[in-house]
Amino acid sequence: MGLDSENLILKYGVSGSSYPKDTGGPETGFYRSWKPYLLQEGFYHFLLGLESYLEFQKKLSLLAEEPVGVSLGLSCMVEVNVAGGILLQSQNPKPKEFPNYQTDETQTLPNHEDSLWSAFQNQTPTKIYAVGVSEPGWETKLRKLKSTVENGKLSGTKSFITNGGEADIIFWVTKSDSENPVYLVRLKKNENPLVKGNQIIKESFHTDFTPMVSHLKLMLCEYPIFPSDLILENYGKLGMELRLKELLSLVSLLIGKSKSVSLENEVVAKEREKLIQWREEFLSPYIGNPDGEFLLSGFPYPTDGLLQALTAHWNLFSPKELKSIDPDYQLFVWEDSFTNYLVQKKNRKLS
Numbered sequence: 203m204g205l206d207s208e209n210l211i212l213k214y215g216v217s218g219s220s221y222p223k224d225t226g227g228p229e230t231g232f233y234r235s236w237k238p239y240l241l242q243e244g245f246y247h248f249l250l251g252l253e254s255y256l257e258f259q260k261k262l263s264l265l266a267e268e269p270v271g272v273s274l275g276l277s278c279m280v281e282v283n284v285a286g287g288i289l290l291q292s293q294n295p296k297p298k299e300f301p302n303y304q305t306d307e308t309q310t311l312p313n314h315e316d317s318l319w320s321a322f323q324n325q326t327p328t329k330i331y332a333v334g335v336s337e338p339g340w341e342t343k344l345r346k347l348k349s350t351v352e353n354g355k356l357s358g359t360k361s362f363i364t365n366g367g368e369a370d371i372i373f374w375v376t377k378s379d380s381e382n383p384v385y386l387v388r389l390k391k392n393e394n395p396l397v398k399g400n401q402i403i404k405e406s407f408h409t410d411f412t413p414m415v416s417h418l419k420l421m422l423c424e425y426p427i428f429p430s431d432l433i434l435e436n437y438g439k440l441g442m443e444l445r446l447k448e449l450l451s452l453v454s455l456l457i458g459k460s461k462s463v464s465l466e467n468e469v470v471a472k473e474r475e476k477l478i479q480w481r482e483e484f485l486s487p488y489i490g491n492p493d494g495e496f497l498l499s500g501f502p503y504p505t506d507g508l509l510q511a512l513t514a515h516w517n518l519f520s521p522k523e524l525k526s527i528d529p530d531y532q533l534f535v536w537e538d539s540f541t542n543y544l545v546q547k548k549n550r551k552l553s
């Protein structure tokens with residue numbers, strides 16, 4: 203991606219609006235309104251083997267330079283990293299005709315309307331995938347998940363599904379003995395005619411940070427599941443890889459988010475450039491889809507210097523106070539028990 207690449211939001215957006223020019227508005231949904239333009243500009247090319255993971259990260263940074271771009275970047279990176287990450291490991295084959303970005307980037311992608319991969323091509327209507335992992339009381343431990351499939355019926359509750367409010371299909375992580383199978387849950391009634399009204403209870407919500415992103419709490423009660431709905435036999439160790447990809451993508455969003463401040467503060471500019479160089483050196487040698495061990499080798503990702511510089515710029519006491527300047531900064535200082543587990547895992551590897 204060239205240094206002079208045009209920001210997608212400036213290119214297709216409307217002044218004073220969070221939505222693009224021609225693909226809807228609040229009635230359509232934020233991410234659904236923008237996804238056709240993301241598709242057009244190649245934001246899903248990494249999943250299709252058309253470009254490197256580093257190029258995808260650069261695109262996220264460019265998005266995040268605009269205020270609404272952090273919300274849009276979060277929606278995109280969660281679908282690519284998590285839903286796309288599951289799809290890359292699934293039994294749903296990526297069409298063999300997809301070219302490799304190392305050989306020929308100019309080939310036209312084939313039309314595969316019936317494939318789950320069609321959500322990442324220029325298809326109409328727009329499809330959105332979300333992933334349900336978090337459950338009440340699970341404490342980021344897969345063994346504590348309570349969602350199960352018994353006699354072809356899925357029951358359980360997912361408490362925080364990012365993009366869930368706009369999703370067509372949820373990739374639902376369940377518990378079965380020592381494994382965590384993932385099943386497709388289709389939210390449109392016409393895609394699963396056996397579903398009754400009381401078998402799906404939905405509650406959409408938003409957060410103070412990235413407020414345009416639609417989240418979902420979803421309860422299923424004996425939702426009909428078919429053998430063809432099994433997309434992945436065991437989420438298991440893949441969870442670490444996908445979480446590390448999310449954390450790395452947050453680095454890219456922070457790089458974009460901090461650009462405007464870097465233009466007026468030399469320390470912020472210096473720390474931001476150091477983070478850009480680190481990302482370049484870390485990702486540029488890697489070809490293909492980064493795995494968990496590689497991603498863990500660079501963890502924890504070095505955002506502290508830039509966060510401290512931003513904190514000093516606004517005369518704050520700690521980076522956690524950055525959310526008082528802009529709630530979106532909460533994304534970059536958020537700590538959960540799984541992130542702490544990753545820190546401990548990395549420390550054990552070094553000891």
